[in-house]
Amino acid sequence: MPEQWIVIAGLAAGTFAIRIGGYLLGARLPKTGGWARAFTALPGCLISALLAVILVQGSTAEWIAGAIALIAALLTRNLPVTMIAGIATVWCARYFL
Amino acid sequence: MDQITLPPAKEFTSGFRDIAPLAIGVAIYGLAFGLLAAQAGMDEFLTGVMGLTVFAGSSQIIAAERLVSGAGALAAILAGVALNLRILLMTASMRAELAGRPLWQIVLGVHFTGDESWALMHATRAKGHPVGYWYLIGASSCLLAVWITATVSGVNFAHVLPDPVSIGVDFAFTAAFIAILCNLWPGMSALLPWIFSAATAGCLVLLAPIEPSWALALGGLAGAVLAGVKRDA
Structure with missing residues (x-):
């Protein structure tokens, strides 16, 4: 086989x-x-742990984008808006940093 | 828990629709995986069979990577299975949704438990919508269709696409989980367990010589144990 x-x-x-x-x-x-x-x-704890694992391995760009995504999430409570804010920020941060 | 429940068909379509933004990210990763699968010697048929039967993207990626690097079948299986151990905790936390269901629905439900749809279901419910089993099935049906279409297409076409990291799409899932976590916030009783989970997972990644997926599972478990032991709230 x-x-x-x-x-x-x-x-x-x-x-x-x-x-x-x-x-x-x-x-x-x-x-x-x-x-x-x-x-x-358990669900919230697992997702907290997941984000910690991603962010401690990430660079400054990911930290900035994470902060912007968090602000977007808290303000809008909206999944697509948060995703777009995060992707746009990480793209800009990687380009300019 | 007595809750108003929606008809299964309505729950299914809500889940199918709500997961759409995440499905776009899954599609891009699927195309990238198809390219990797081709490098690992898999054709469209095998790639489709793998997507349908494994249906856990990150483990498929790591297993294919091991195959490409010539590590052998056993090493590829072990790497993928180790990465999937976190799903044990996810299906365990589905017990209320699965209780009392016929065997075929339990089998379908656990097979359709994946990071994105499982997290989205919990977050949607935390926002006050009475969704459960069929919402998860709807969300995962959408992801499965997208995942198989994208991975099978990727076998031949992925080389014309940009790398996900270069267009920031790798961050799509991180941002999605940030939004989901905000929606899951149940009040101050969660603060300590969440911080403890994140701190445990983060420290393990930085300090211990273990796979990040193990750090994730151990961190999540540590927070849940803390929540179980402390008596307030």
């Missing part, structure tokens, strides 16, 4: 196992108390 097929089959199987594993884990853990608070907080 060619290498490409092995990679696709392996990655597809591994990724699906992770996805269904998360469901089985979530379904089995308690629905109240500390566990429930942790699960409720």
Whole structure:
């Protein structure tokens, strides 16, 4: 079997196992108390961590664009507007810095 | 939680529509991935099969990169799977949406859980719209269609396109997640867990010799544990 097929089959199987594993884990853990608070907080915590990982690896251009995007998000609460503000700022900052 | 729920078809179309700005970014990355897939010896058919069965863009990119660099199939699989471990936490946090559903809907739901649609669903709900399972399915259906179309097209045409970084499109997802995080803000009770998550992930990236995707998962987990342990709010 060619290498490409092995990679696709392996990655597809591994990724699906992770996805269904998360469901089985979530379904089995308690629905109240500390566990429930942790699960409720999980999305925001994961996205905070994601942004931290991106920004600490980024340059000044990404930091400036991140700040402008944050201002746009807080002012407009609008996804496309925030994305356009961020892309435009990062493009300018990379060009001029 | 008792909530007013929308009819599934309406939720589906809302999700499909709301994800559109992110789908543009996904299309550009898809084209770039198609070029990489071609370099890794994959044709249109294989690229389409990979998009449909894996449906996790960043892991497909890293696996194809390892193949191109000659690291071998096992190394490519391990790199992609390691990157996807964060999805475990995402599908775990989908438990309310998946509870009580038939098996095929659970299988479809977990397969359709990806960074953008999962985050968008939580953010839309935090804004007060009663959306859930079918919203996620709608958003991911849009992304899957765009991802497969773009990656398959990219196999032959990506070399005529500019590099995503040179036009700032790599920042599209960062900006989107900033908007999504602002919408997710539930009040001061989240402040400490969010700061703790970000600080843990950031410090791990800078100081520990681990993959950034592991730093991300550990940071998210650290904040969630803090939220679970502290009793206020």
